[in-house]
Amino acid sequence: MLKVAIVSDGPYGERAYETISQEFETSFIQVEAPAGMFVDELELEPGLVDRLSKFDLIITYILHPDLTQELVEQIHQQVGWIIVGAWRGEGFKKQLTQLGNVTAPENMCDLEENGNPVFDEFVSRFGRPEVKINCQGNKVVDIEVKRCSPCGATAFVAQEMKGKSIENLPIRAGLKIQHYPCRAPKMRLFTDDECKKEMAANLHKDAFEKALKKKE
Structure with a gap:
């Protein structure tokens, strides 16, 4: 079974841990962020790299950019893939992703297969929404x-x-995302909160539209 580690230096990651641990062997690892935003020399906690090297896939929700960079650079050659769930700025994103086995998505609900076996195994269960709808007449009886x-x-x-009725179901599904607070905008700097929420809503709307075309 895929072994996943979720690493955080703050308030994010616990909800992902609760969800992902239902499918994969998952650990939540809390690290301490440096006191200041910018540090001249940064050392990772003793034993952290060795501990993380035992996992197949790492998801970071670390908000401190220097800590994120140091961790990713030290661990990326020892694991199958790294997903950076919190990052700040396109330049920073490019610096991380050029390492090769690192993804820094705009939204965590927009992950799709890329050909890497570790990443694809994870994305087979988590990423861009996909549902299967079972209907009786115009009524939804089950959604897988x-x-x-x-x-x-x-x-x-x-x-x-x-x-619910299938009438306008995709639109209502997208709108329902507003009742499940999306944290993605809070993990970006200088971004439009509504844009990120709209992206999540549209991804779910699309998933329900596709499912209705194949409904049983």
């Missing part, structure tokens, strides 16, 4: 979540849409 957003929003929306 084939691929869930790492935060669990897809499962939340699917549960809320059960028993």
Whole structure:
């Protein structure tokens, strides 16, 4: 089974841990961020790299940029893939992703297969939403979540849409995301909160539209 580590230096990552641990062997690792935003010399906690090297895939929700960079640079050659869930600025993103086995998505619910076996195994269950809808007449009787957003929003929306009419179902599914607070905007700097929420809503809307075309 895929072994996943979620690393955080603050308030983010616990919800992803609760969701992902339902499918994969997952550990939540809290690290201490440096006191200041910029530091001349940064040392990782003793034993952290060795501990993380035992995992197949790492997801970081570290908000401190220097800590994120130091961790990713030291660990990326020892694991299958790294997903940077919190990053600041396109230049910083480029610096991380050029390492090769690092992804820094705009939204965690927009992950899709890329050909790497470790990453693809994870994305087979988490990333861009995918659902299967079972209907009786115009009523939704069941929704199977084939691929869930790492935060669990897809499962939340699917549960809320059960028993509802299929009329305008994709639109209502997208709107329902507003009731499951998306934290992605809070992990970016100088970004439009509504743009990120709209992206998540549209991804779920698209997933329900595709599912309705194949409904049973």
